[in-house]
Amino acid sequence: xxxxYKVIAAAAVIALGxxxxxxxxxxxxxxxxxxxxxxxxxxxxxxxxAEVDTAIATATELGYETTVNAHGNDPAKQTQxxxxxxxxxxxxxxxxxxxxxxxxxxxxxxxxxxxxVFLVNAEISAQGIAKAQIVSNNAQGATxxxxxxxxxxxxxxxxxxxxxxxxxxxxxxxxxxxxxxxxQIPGFKLLQKETANWDRAQGKAKxxxxxxxxxxxxxxxxxxxEMALGAIEALRAAGKLDKVKVLGFDGNDDAVAAVIxxxxxxxVLQPIVDGTRAAVQQAHAFLTDGTxxxxxxxxxxxxxxxxxxxAGLKGFVLTTP
Amino acid sequence: MKLNAxxxxxxxxxxxxxxxxxxxxxxxxxxxxxIIVIFFSIMSDNFLxxxxxxxxxxxxxxxxxxxxxxxxxxxxxxIDLSVGSIVGLSGVVAGYLMQGAPIPFTGHVAYLNIWAVLxxxxxxxxxxxxxxxxxVAKLNxxxxxxxxxxxxxxxxxxxxxxxxxxxxxxxxxxSLGNTGFITTFAAKPFGVPLPIWVMIxxxxxxxxxxxxxxxxxxxxxxxxxxxxxxxxxVPVTKVNIGIYVLSGFCAAAVGVLxxxxxxxxxxNMGEFSELNAIAAVVIGGTALSGGRGTIRGTLIGAFVIGFxxxxxxLIGVSVFWQETIKGAVIIVAVAVxxxxxxxxxxxKLKSAS
Numbered sequence: 001x002x003x004x005y006k007v008i009a010a011a012a013v014i015a016l017g018x019x020x021x022x023x024x025x026x027x028x029x030x031x032x033x034x035x036x037x038x039x040x041x042x043x044x045x046x047x048x049x050a051e052v053d054t055a056i057a058t059a060t061e062l063g064y065e066t067t068v069n070a071h072g073n074d075p076a077k078q079t080q081x082x083x084x085x086x087x088x089x090x091x092x093x094x095x096x097x098x099x100x101x102x103x104x105x106x107x108x109x110x111x112x113x114x115x116x117v118f119l120v121n122a123e124i125s126a127q128g129i130a131k132a133q134i135v136s137n138n139a140q141g142a143t144x145x146x147x148x149x150x151x152x153x154x155x156x157x158x159x160x161x162x163x164x165x166x167x168x169x170x171x172x173x174x175x176x177x178x179x180x181x182x183x184q185i186p187g188f189k190l191l192q193k194e195t196a197n198w199d200r201a202q203g204k205a206k207x208x209x210x211x212x213x214x215x216x217x218x219x220x221x222x223x224x225x226e227m228a229l230g231a232i233e234a235l236r237a238a239g240k241l242d243k244v245k246v247l248g249f250d251g252n253d254d255a256v257a258a259v260i261x262x263x264x265x266x267x268v269l270q271p272i273v274d275g276t277r278a279a280v281q282q283a284h285a286f287l288t289d290g291t292x293x294x295x296x297x298x299x300x301x302x303x304x305x306x307x308x309x310x311a312g313l314k315g316f317v318l319t320t321p
Numbered sequence: 322m323k324l325n326a327x328x329x330x331x332x333x334x335x336x337x338x339x340x341x342x343x344x345x346x347x348x349x350x351x352x353x354x355x356i357i358v359i360f361f362s363i364m365s366d367n368f369l370x371x372x373x374x375x376x377x378x379x380x381x382x383x384x385x386x387x388x389x390x391x392x393x394x395x396x397x398x399x400i401d402l403s404v405g406s407i408v409g410l411s412g413v414v415a416g417y418l419m420q421g422a423p424i425p426f427t428g429h430v431a432y433l434n435i436w437a438v439l440x441x442x443x444x445x446x447x448x449x450x451x452x453x454x455x456x457v458a459k460l461n462x463x464x465x466x467x468x469x470x471x472x473x474x475x476x477x478x479x480x481x482x483x484x485x486x487x488x489x490x491x492x493x494x495x496s497l498g499n500t501g502f503i504t505t506f507a508a509k510p511f512g513v514p515l516p517i518w519v520m521i522x523x524x525x526x527x528x529x530x531x532x533x534x535x536x537x538x539x540x541x542x543x544x545x546x547x548x549x550x551x552x553x554x555v556p557v558t559k560v561n562i563g564i565y566v567l568s569g570f571c572a573a574a575v576g577v578l579x580x581x582x583x584x585x586x587x588x589n590m591g592e593f594s595e596l597n598a599i600a601a602v603v604i605g606g607t608a609l610s611g612g613r614g615t616i617r618g619t620l621i622g623a624f625v626i627g628f629x630x631x632x633x634x635l636i637g638v639s640v641f642w643q644e645t646i647k648g649a650v651i652i653v654a655v656a657v658x659x660x661x662x663x664x665x666x667x668x669k670l671k672s673a674s
Contacts, residue, residue: 044588049485166640195640200487201583201590205380209634212373213365233584254489254585 033063034091036283039081040070041096041121046252047272048096050316051121054273055094058280064091073168075102082106086113092283093117094276100125100169116286118279121272122170123297132282132293134275134300138170141268141302142177142249148266148304149182149221149247156187157245159219160210162203162227163195171195174223174249182221191217196227203230211238219245225255225267232263251305251313259310269303273316350605350621353654357625361632368635375513379582381627382516383575385620387594388601389527390571392619393564395602396531397544398611399464401565403453404572404598406475407446408591411576413479415442416488416586419502432497435505443573449475450569454562468565472595479588488586506581516578520620523571528616536563545612601626604654625650 038055041048052068059066067090071078078098085093086109093110095117097103104126107117111129119133127133153159161178164171182188191214196202203222207230210217220235222228228248235241241263248255251269258264278300282293305313312319361368387404394401418438421430433441449471456467493499508515531537542550543557551557572591580586605622607614629650633643 043485044480044483046485046487192637194634199589200585200587201579204583206634208376208380209631212367212370212376213635213637229585230583236584254487257489 033065034287035065035067035088036280037081037085037088037090037093038066038068039078039085039093039095040068041098042070042072043068047250047270047316051096051272051276054276055120055280058277059094062280062284064284071098073098075099075106078103079106079109082110086110086115090115091287094279094283095119095130096121097124099167104129116283118283120276120279121270127296130296131286132279132298133296134279134282134298136270136272136275137299137301138173138270139177140299141270141304142174143181144302144304145247145249145266145268146178146181146221148306149219149245150185150188152245152265153188153219155185157218158189158191158214158216159221160191160207160214160217161193162206162220162222162231163193164223164227165197166195168198171198171223178221178247196222196230198224198226200226200230200233203227204234205230207231207234208237211235211240217244219247221247223249225250225252228264228267229254229258232258236263251303251316251318253314256305256310256313259305259307262307266304266306269305269313269316269318271300271302275300349657350618350625350654353604353650354621354625354628357628357632361628361636364636365632368632373635375517377628377631378624379514379516380631381623382514382520383579384594384597384601384627385520385623386516386523386571386575386578387598388605388619388623389523389616390568391595391598392602392605392607392614392616393527393531393540394464394568395599395607395609396540396611396614397561397564398547398609399457399561399564400468400599400609401450401453401568402465402468402595403449403471403475404568405591405594405596406472406479407449407569407572408576408579408594409588410449410475410479410482411442411446411573412580412590413482413488413576413586413588414445415439415502415577415580416491417482418442419491419493419499419586420488421497432493432499434499435493435502438499438502439506439577442577443570446569446571446573446576447566448569450566450572451562453569454565457565458558458561476588476592483586483588489584491580491584491586503581503584506577507584516582519574519578523574524616524620527567531616536560540564541612597626600651604651606658622654625654 036059038052040052043049043052056066056068067085067088069081071081075098082093093115095107097107097119100123103124107119107124107129110117116131119130121135123133123135124130161175163175192210194206194210196206203226207220211234220228220231222231225248228246231246232241235244235246245265246263248264248267251267255264255267259267278298285291303318309318367373387408390404391401415438418433418441421432423430453468453471456462457464491502493502506515510518531540539550539555539560542553542555543560547557576591579590583590601622602614602619603609603622604625605614605618605620607618626647630643630647633646
């Protein structure tokens, strides 16, 4: 008897787990506004969670139902979710695309089915298909960050770089903008560049090793906050936190705390909340009276976060004091 | 091979043959390790420095602890793909409890002392390991499939618990009596980081379990040939569940150590670490078909992988080459063994004819 229960319990737990995997979709019946499908990358990351939360809040405010799915940067999954959205007959799709080239087909498919697609956070490599492509201006933001970091370094020094996931376009854009600023100044020397795949644990492990190879390094530029926070942990353990200047990017809450504590020189806030809200509002305008966004490609400027304004930043929303 | 394992205590001939095979495989892994150490100490002045050796060994330790659990599973002809996710889940559970766990319907928040946090986190790993064991041993689901499912289930739970947050308030408060998580689990007794001590402790304890207990003899026997072992009275179902429980336990221990080390509980912590653990086990000379393998070999395997990966970073090799080289070393390490076995078989055939 007991044995039977054990098996049933195991099955129940697995069933529970599986349903949790399919995500928090609450599609089915449509209200007056209909349903907007939100397809994001990975809501376990605070950055995309802010994106999802904003999209849901804005859509609900405007009278829409929402469904949420996460493709985890897997184009095959993205296509599945697009197919599901088409057959569910959603009114519009808010999509954070999985790759610039890989996503063109999926967006085309939805557009062909008569469903307008509004892209947020990342772009695709074709124009004229999606109704809007709203991205944060990574190059402009990285330039701001690099300038502040150069100043904090006193205009010279040996440094290392933590690079994002090499297959992600944003990794290269940010690195290029960093170097456009830093490489002009003769006093700087890049000792080593390692990728840590946007990940905090990898950022720490790589930083620990680079500290062994270059014990006297003075600065770290990181492609995002998670890697920068990993580097900060490595520096803390090595007792070098006060000697090394760290630059992050994204403006997540842990990074804000690090900036306030003086552990991170600066981070750059991606206006993900503004961008997502704009995407949903543009979708609403298009659905109600057919007004398309004035231009498809829209870049929203990033905001530099330093000790001065960090206190006003929470959940990717900056309130000026 | 299973008969050798069974008769180890009676038949000296079987012992020497059994040990010689294992010994040769270990020697090969040791040679690989020696080559890696010599190569990188020539390429980098920092490689052999004490602080760097301690650092690399700490990185190795996390994988080695996982690999010890994985070894038990592979000895029985199974595989445990869920350990990386259990690392993440137990770490997140520890982080969640350190932040203060709301008690349902009461409006109170429980702040547990760090040893209770450790216990619950380990129990989470044990529980998921036990579920793996039930699925494999009772429902006869292929280990690859059962633990692949659990990989997603455990990772899903980790993400559900964090709901997009990263738990970083792990220090506790003196007024709540829950301080010391970081200082205890990321401690450095005698200047050596805790993960290294845990690796040594686990290696000793699990060596004793494998070599000196009935459970160990049962495991080698059951891994060699489960049906034959069952017929000779080995409780194969119990053994099968036990190994997944122990593997889950090892993974949970790594989850707590990792969280303390990183000063943060992140839901995607430990992703893909099951593959590194499997690689360590295999390089250490363990047969994926089961019945053959040792803790010592597994540890050497973990050092081969860890020193290789860290050494490549230390000398500044491009990240794409790092991955390619790591993969090639895994293949070569196993291929050499298989080639030798083919040659031995041919020799035997020749001498027989």
